[in-house]
Amino acid sequence: AEADDEAVDETEAAPEGDEPEASEGSQVIETGTISYGQLVEGTLEGNTHTYTFSGASSDIVTISLESDDFNPFVELLDANGESLAFDNESGPGLDALISIQMLPADGTYTIVVSSLVSGESGDYELYLALGDMQASLDMGDTVTGTLDENVHFYFYNGEQNEVITISLTSDDFDTYLELYDSDATMIVSNDDGGEGLNSQIDGYSLPNTGSYAIVVRGYGVRVSGDYTLALGEAVPETGDMAVPEAMDEPADDAEPEAMDEPAGDDEVPPDEPEVAPEGALSESEDSTLRYGDSVSGSLDSGTARYSFTGTAGDVVSISLESGEFDTYLELLAANGQRVARDDDSGTGLNAAIIAFELPSSGEYTIIARGVGGAATGDYTLTLVEGTTLFDAPLPDGDDTGDDAIGDDPETDQPVENQPISYGDTVIDFMAGNSDTYVFSGTAGDTVTISMESADLDSYLELLDADGNTLIYDDDGERGLSAQITAYELPASGDYTIVATTYNNEGSGDYRLRLSTIVVENQPLAYGDEALGMLRDNVHLYSFSGTAGNVVTISLTSNDFDTYLVLKDTSDNWLTDDDDGGDGLNAQIAQYELPTSGQYTVIVRGFEGAASGDYSLTVVLDEAGTGDEPGDENIIPAEGGPISYGQTVTGNLAESTHSYTFSGTAGDVISVGLNSDDFDTYLELLDNTGERLTVDDDGGLGYNSYLAAYILPYSGEYTIIVRGYGGTATGSYTLALVIPAMVDDNLTYGSIVNGTMTDAVHLFQFMASEGDTVTISLESDDFDTYLELLDPGGVLFTADDDGGDGLNSLIDGVRLPAAGTYTIIVRGYEGAATGDYTLSLSQ
Template sequence: MTIENERRRRILQAGAAAFVSGLAGCSSYLEDDGGALSSGNGTTGTETIEREEIELPVEGEAEWIGYGETASSRVTESAPSDPAYDGRYEPWTFTGREGDVVTVTMESDPGDPYLYLLDEDGTVLEENDDGGSSELDAQIAGYELPEDGTYVVLAASYGDEVDFPYELGVREGVEGEKIDLRSIEVGETATGKVDVEDPDQFEDYEGFHEPVSFEVASDQAVTIEMSSDEADPVFGVADSTGAVVASDDDGGDGLDSRLVAFPASADEEYTIVATSYGGSVGFEYELSVQEADASDGRDLRSIEIGETATGEIDHGDPESDRFNGYFEPVSLRADGGETVSIEMTAADGDTYLYLLDPAGSVIAQDDDGAGSLNSRIEYAELSDAGEYTVVAGGFQTNGFFEYELSVQEAQVDGRTDLRSIEIGETATGEIDPADPESDRFNGYFEPVSLRADGGETVSIEMTAADGDTYLYLLDPAGSVIAQDDDGGSGLNSRIEYAELADAGEYTVIAGGFRSDGFFEYELSVQEAQGSGGGGADLRSIRIGETASGEIDRDDPRSDRFNGYFEPVSLRADGGETVTIEMNSADGDTYLYLLGPDGNVIAENDDYGGSLNSQISGVTLDDGGEYFIIAGGFRTNGFFEYELSVAEQ
């Protein structure tokens, strides 16, 4: 997942908790005195501020920027970096007075900027990521300077994204026409503007906002929408006691917010706290309050097997943390013994499904099993007669959207059960809900018997076009002697060079990586070619030499070295600096270098964008016998390889 997508997911999950805890911390605001901005101590912003040089508390050389100025520059790979600050940064300084309220902006296209405001000692006073007018721009808005002096601005990058241009601005207050919105009526759409002259404290919420009151009757429900082209709007709804009873971040189109069918609990005045994600200031917004049906849209409360129906999750539905917020409880009657597949799709939402048995216990659930952000519970067995409940909800706490729900009887007849296989055979099976189930084997599986005379070495492969396979091999006593997830191509599994040492009945467990994975598969058991000591053992090498070896089942095996390996002796006089390379056309190599005392002094998995290994420029300080451990990344990786030791 990209940094931007990760942040987007975080924003979508913020909801009411993010609002109540506060999206930005600001502590003061300016009075507008006929166009001349005045600071909290009564002095005007038009006075000249003398530049004051300081010893920079961070690495780098600072540029000066004054009030009302903008400057252009670029964050590059050569810019300073520090673990205390995100990404790389360029330092800037400005001088201000105690009580000055300043706004610092950093805008970039296509970069992702990050801002820090520091005092002369390097203490971070304020920081911001996405509080600017565009989605990824940064803005520290309405910060009151605690004392006279020079301050440091770090114009930084978010994460490792660098090499982008930006424009930095520092000004007193927030420019533009002031538009205060303090009340709205049901049925009205109005415009407001959040700026530093607005309140910055509402109960537990800290941040500039506009408190917009509206009156509603106890039998009314309203839909509230807040949109802006300049910021990411967020709002909460507080009752007459000041308690926030509802909120929304991105329930509307794009980054806009919408609260659908908010039901009033009494005849009273409510307050919409209109603000933004990230604490943006100086942005205009449009607010709409419209009457709505408390059951706005389509409530879905029952469905039958074989039916497809439409519903809508809205503010009039039940809400529970157990089911990620708002949901629709959809009754499903069963005679007992049915097996069904349940699918929930939405064009505009991220769905989540739960299935409850007649006692109310969750017996199945799914998030994205139907592809994209849609949900599917496959092969759910309704073993008892009674009323089951399909909980149709969303991944987000405040996700409101229309959806389609389908419950269909699953086709389990005609399935292909595979219960035995012979060496040299390839056969087909199908994992379905009629198969055994065990947490030991990741859910449903097929136990496939495999008889051996003893002494055979086999390779077992399991492939599926539509599933993520998983293989286990059990000995006649039932103990796991080998297992594999993705040792084959793609998501397929392969156990290579499995030794059937004893005569008897072995069991191949053909299963899936997921507990609810149902799919057809092909299973193959073949006698391993080239097993039984046919490989080229490599046990010593000299500096300057290149030699070939082969990792096979006759080599030593240790969990310390990822399974099978070849220990290759390397003698040194002491003081040599060497580069060791291990290359293979068919395997994923892994190198260890042990000193004369047996301790690992260097190791490497992949280099140069390949699956080959290289230990570069290691000095053999002491004279004596070193060991190169030539192995693989995987426990059961068997392959030929070439090993070289070159002196530098």
């Protein structure tokens, strides 16, 4: 098949016709095609997409599914609809990656694109690559090659117990190495075991005599550049079992088919689980477990394996505890595929796989080991059925007693003002209630609070001594976990943590952590470089800026995946970045400071606290105007005047356009900018040319939509039309709408039937702090969209398709403060036309 490097929108591949609507209990499935080397962009709306491609017997394919909006899940089916492989988060972050899979026959294959949590929505990128077979290697060989957004394979015939070292270096991309045995089981992998971002599998002892496949790729699949691969001998230390660090290892939930060099239609042997090293269990226990068992053992530079029989749909929890090493758990299905893994979801450095639902009936294998691979020390392994984390009291007094782990939802009692201290981790159970914890803090303490759960959409609030809400968070950590990161306490005294759920519903276990971080109170000046070292914590820096300054903040490290957060003078979050720099380095590029004063930069790892050396710089962009990257002193071409209710079209030619309109103080306006040719960007300026507000992707896809902005004065305003990177080329449509205030006094229980004609409607209601509200918007005429603004006019939450079909539902959200809230009723793409029904309930 020919490779097609062009990105295509998923809607071009989907069947022609109107956008389908999901009936209750059904799932919309859109089907398209994809070819080797092709990148497909699409949008899930609570549904599933499928793509087909033609493959040949022994083709080795790689499939990646990336999204910033939902936790992706990808599956590969054969021509008969049988599952060949699936994956959740083996790629960077939460992205899904089927690293390698050999196709068993000629024919048509199907890729299923969905979210791990049913009903999630958002944009995604799907990429299909054909692996490129390279030469066979001999011991001592060094070869060079070039990746072109694909994966390379090398073969080596090795002897049992032969100790090898494989190194992969590149100046062009973050390398990643994998080694597969003759049964296509990945037996070892490495990300950054070499210098910098280079990979090295060092001193690995081959378990069997036979053919091995060395997989050369980037940490993400779509990377290109030159590399050097070297295969050499190594002498192992006594008892050494070289296994890469678990944090670097992207779990392949789907092991590929046999990786022997293709030989026509030879039968592919089935996957087999990896074999534990001899003597892994120095203190032998029965290796067969039953639900409710708890066993003790001892590792001596090895790993331990236990098996149990489960039934599809069983929900199991597994804990591995040790006071002598950092524990790590893996769970394998009967075919050797890893279906779950964990590092630190238990207390401290203990591992816990919490409330995992078994996908099929059969025998499962638990691998108990250390984070670095093999480990030494005593441990306790517990297997239970249900959402219970542990049947016995937690170690070190972490059990809450009154609210024991795994309590019955009908008898569960809320935790009320339980004391908690810096460094404490509490594991507990809740059932549709809120638990509160109290700690004493000192003015200036910088605290991080995290709440993680496999069962709940967690929600955190921090209250001061008078019960006022200081800060709250819903999904500030990974997935649906909440985290309040690096919050500076304003005064000395008692503080209350409210641990609850986003919709005040559901029951299950959760883990709450409270920590204080080491703060580098070193002020930064423009142009300075700060060199520091994280030790499983977070660092803060401050600098003085002036309104309109355009700054670039860069954070680099060879030791961890960096993450940057910028907060304003009032400790409000402004922006953040993960990989905006080279490789896994973070960079907030050309950001315009909105006010004058002290700004705070938070230095941390992608998953929170991290360890390793880093370099931080804050640079003032002398030439920039404060626009997004690529925009330097652009003089907009006049687009002309525009009026309320007017829609205009235009065409940019490496330029920007400006439109002016007259407004009255208090007018609530909405502006939509759509284009099929470029990533749109909107700016609203006052009559002095100062920027009031901006929007990038508030509309559909990469289109901009500025919703419900209140004009601060009467007079002239300017709308700037441009691309995200500055100037752009292509046609666009610009619409200026003044939303109608249909009813400014909704009450709980209100139901409104309304009609819009290319418009946006606003509603307001009064609420008390802590009210839990549900807002529903339904229409048979357009794809609805709901937004809720807090009393300060700031977007608090929004929803597209949380209801049935294309209807919107903000379900059981807890309001953080008393005051007047605003509901914005509109279509998914902005202004809409048609009938609708809006309801508000408590």
